[in-house]
Amino acid sequence: MEINPEQINELISDRRSIYPAMYTGEVVEQHIIEQMLENANWAPTHALTEPWRFVVFSGTGLQKLGDFQAELYKENSSAKDQFDEKKFQKLKEKPLQCSHVIAIGMKRDPKGKIPEIEEVEATACAVQNMYLTATAYGIGCYWGSGGVTYLEEAKPFFGLEAQDKLLGFLFVGVPKEGKWPAGRRSPVADKVSWVLD
Template sequence: MTITPEQVNELIRKRRSIHPPLYSGETVDQKIVEQMLENANWAPTHALTEPWRFTVFTGEGLQQLADFQAELYKKASSAKGNFDEKKYEKLQGQPLLCSHVIAIGMKCDARNKIPVIEEVEATACAVQNMYLTATAYGIGCYWGTGGVTYLEEAKSFFGLEEEDKLLGFLYVGMPKEGKWPEGRRGSIAEKVRWVTE
């Protein structure tokens, strides 16, 4: 292996969630996004179900996503009497701050042999692979689960069936100069219990 443990440690510790308002407006090279997706495909997966499904929006496609999610939110929230104009505007505008937006879908195992939680976990590992790849290239990412993520009516727009899950959106963009935040974590000692006897 040509990758040192030190390089892996640094990559993991440098990974950050960088929100779209911190993007510069530059377009991320398509080859980098393709590499992110290829690396996502190498996530661990029980019984090789490979449940992750991605829909990538870029160029004019970002406006399609913005219009779809804003209007679906408006329809769904108005029916419940809790429409928020600021949230609507954010859903309309946030995709347009990005170079790419990757909708994160998960196919459920039709044979029901694999527990759904394990398919969610596998898809989350795929997203982490994309995050780490983006970090290696100096690309910003943010996994958001707001807006239309958990609305059943949204699934078909992303090529998902009724039994599948929409798990959110990975926003991708070039960070503005000096906008790579420092990390914050509590001590691992507070989160681990060792059993030695």
């Protein structure tokens, strides 16, 4: 296998969160979405539990997602007297700005031998694989964890059970021209200690 390390380095450093408002409205080709999911499936996983679970919304499915999360937000916030019409509309309409929205779930190992945090970490690695694949194709995406992500009542809609986790949504779309922002990171030397002797 011959892989140019410099291209890998460039791919990783070029990865960005590209938000739905920055999308053109064009539909991402199906083979790209399928490749993102295939690459997600090769994430590291302790004891091969492969805890990641994805539900992909596109076409009229985007409206179903928007309606579901808006209505669930309304039910929960009205019960607490905290309903916000703007938030309701945002939840309803945000998926429609995207080509695809991928719900990110973590399915708990039924034997419970693997610590939960390791299953979450494995799922996060799978999402990073999707991010990098999207970047390689020039496709924008953004992992959001707002809205209904942490509501227990949301889990069944995404095929998750009580012991599982909904970890957010990967919003995917074709970025508008000039909407790939420059990167910002402080030096890695500020975050690394070396133990040499």
